[in-house]
Amino acid sequence: MYEHTIIHALQLIKDPxxxxxxxxxxxxxxxxxxxxxxxxxxxxxxxxxxxxxGSYIVEKLLETEESMILVVAELLECKVDRLMRLARSEYGKFVVVKALRVTQEEMITAYLFWGLVHKLMPFHHLLRNSRGSTIAAILESTC
Incomplete structure (x- = not known):
């Protein structure tokens, strides 16, 4: 049963x-x-x-190290403008905040944290007065 759910997770997530x-x-x-x-x-x-x-599922995947590495790597691979849209979006901001927090907490994944910081930092001023204010605060705490 579980394997069937995992195999079809992408289709299932599209429905509440x-x-x-x-x-x-x-x-x-x-x-x-x-x-x-x-x-x-x-x-x-x-x-x-x-x-x-979908954001609920992605946040859940960020809770374990092995799956978190895959998710954050995908965030790092996406284009900067798409990552910024995600950081400022209604649900995506929670994923970006969680990704920053979980990678910041673990020394093993510090390179993922700093990768996200370097990718987002040039645009932190755009996040301050938007849905991304928590992300901006995390970025500013690294300075």
């Missing part, structure tokens, strides 16, 4: 009820299950983060 199923599976399953979900969602995490139910 399907998203709840994926969230439930991520809560119940082990690290292997979470990692496999992250792999199956690879290349779609940024896109999913713009949407209410």
């Amino acid at each position: 009820y399907g998203s709840f199923v994926v969230q439930h599976v991520l809560k119940l399953c082990d690290l292997h299950c979470t990692y496999n979900t992250a792999v199956n969602l690879g290349g779609h995490c940024v896109e999913l983060s713009f949407k209410k139910y």
